[in-house]
Amino acid sequence: MTLKHFSLEYDKVNEQGTFSPGDVLSGKVIVVTSKEIKVQCFLVKAKGKAKVIWTEQDRQTTVVHSNKKKYFYFEHIILQDKNKGDGSEIMGPGRNVYPFSFVIPNTDMPSSYKGKFGAITYSLRAQLTQSIWLVHKTKTEFPFLTKAEFPFASKSDIIIIGLKEQQHATKISFYGSGKVTMNVTSEQMGLKQGEAIGVSVDVFNDSARSVTPKLYLCEKQTFVARSKKVVHTNDILFGTGESVPAESSQTITKVLSIPPEMHPTFFNCCMMKLEYRIKITLDVPLVKNPEIKLPLVILQGLLKPHQQKQKRSIWFKKLPG
Template identity: 80%
Template sequence: MTVKHFSVEYDRVNDQGTYSSGDVLSGKVTVVTSKEIKVQSFLVRAKGKAKVTWYEQEGQSSVLHSNKKKYFYFEHMILQDKNKGDGSEIMGAGTKVFPFSFVIPSRDMPSSYKGKWGEITYSLRAHLTQSIWLVHKTKTEFPFLTKSEFPFASKSEMIIIGLKEQQHATRVSFCGSGKITMNVTSEKMGLKQGEAVEVSAEVLNESARSVTPKFHLCEKQTFVAQSKKKVQTKDILFGIGDAVPAESSRTVTKVLIIPPHLPATFFNCSMMNLEYRIKVTLDVPLLRNPEIKLPLVILQGSPEPLQQKTKRPTWFRKQS
């Protein structure tokens, strides 16, 4: 092969290597050839897009559901022959470096994301065409980070208001031997990546069975195409409390630490969104496990230190 090396690279503009709306995306295309070559066209493209794809079985057929959206598309011509296709442009032998730059549009666009049935990608592609039969291609993706402080605001303005508010819920379950009451509390709904929060489960077990609280971080991915919806869920166990014996009460507290690289909550993409919940279940023998879910919004940014708070008095007392 005459072309020994062909690559496209972008320059880092910050320590994270991420780009955002309004930034200048610059980089270079490197070509190494063993001898002089004729070129029909040589260009580099920048593209931002979202795409979802999945198959569903409908009767005897497998039906494709897909959708895509383009956020921006730019093309920069590095070399072009004088008459289209005549190969009159010559590139000399050796190493050649060609710089380029694009301005990313200043509009609301979602961050880079890869899910079960869809992805949001921002990429650079370079094409070097010598003839209709000989085209060299290279590609790289660059991480894009939305500038929107609240990329979920379109879901509900009430989410923004409640980010720092305490969240709590109560559930009462009945089994053959008595009543089980659980109250779950988290200190706030909005957490930054890497941040920690205490989650408490207060259990009043008036049954004849021992119950065990379990704490989960729940992820929900939703994809939409052609009026069809596909949902992918995943539960991450982050704590198991001590068992609450029959005819007793106990408060169990676990610390949820948001993984630093877990993608932030977003709803600013029309084809997919990502949301989270805190879920606490009670493991009850021979009974469908009761559960409580609390809303959770994961925010971009550096975590705040966990604030140690004085424990509140138990909200119930066992009745004699």
């Protein structure tokens, strides 16, 4: 083949390799050919978009729900023949390097994200057209980070105020002639990637059954396509307490560590959002498990993942063992 190599590279603007609104996105396209070639059109595109798609079964018919939104789209023409099709532009043999540069719009846009039924992507594409039958393409995505400090609270200051506050919840359940009271406390509602918080569960078991508390980190992805909505959830177990016998009480303390790679909470996309909860359940034999859910907001971390240091609880007891 005449075209030996066709690649697309971009220049990093920071150590993390991320881009944000207002940044300059520059780079180069590298083309290596074994001999001189004729070119109809050679261009680079920059695009930011969100797209959701899923299917539902309606009797014998499969219904597809989809939607998309474009945040920006730019084209930079490197070569184009003057007569639009005669291949009058010539690319010489060997290694050819073509620079390009775009300015990302300085507007509120969500961070890059890939979920169960949708994604927010920012990409660069290069296309070299020699003829209608001979088109070469290459693509690369670049990580995008929103400038919004709180991409989950554009319309509510209450959430922001409550990020550092302790959270409490109580649930009372009845089993036969007895009752079980569960009190749950978490250190705060918001924390950054790589940080940790303590969660305390007080169980007062006045029933004739034994109960076992379990603690989960719950992820909730919501996708919207016009008037339709689909939700995908994922529960991650991070702690199980010892069984609390009948007519007894017990306090369980666990530390929830947020992985540095876990995506922050966001609401600033009209087609998808990402939320988290702390869920505590009581595993009771032969009975529907009661549960308590506390909101959890995961914030963008300031440090690179390998520099993250876990924040340990000050006011909770040290974990047993």
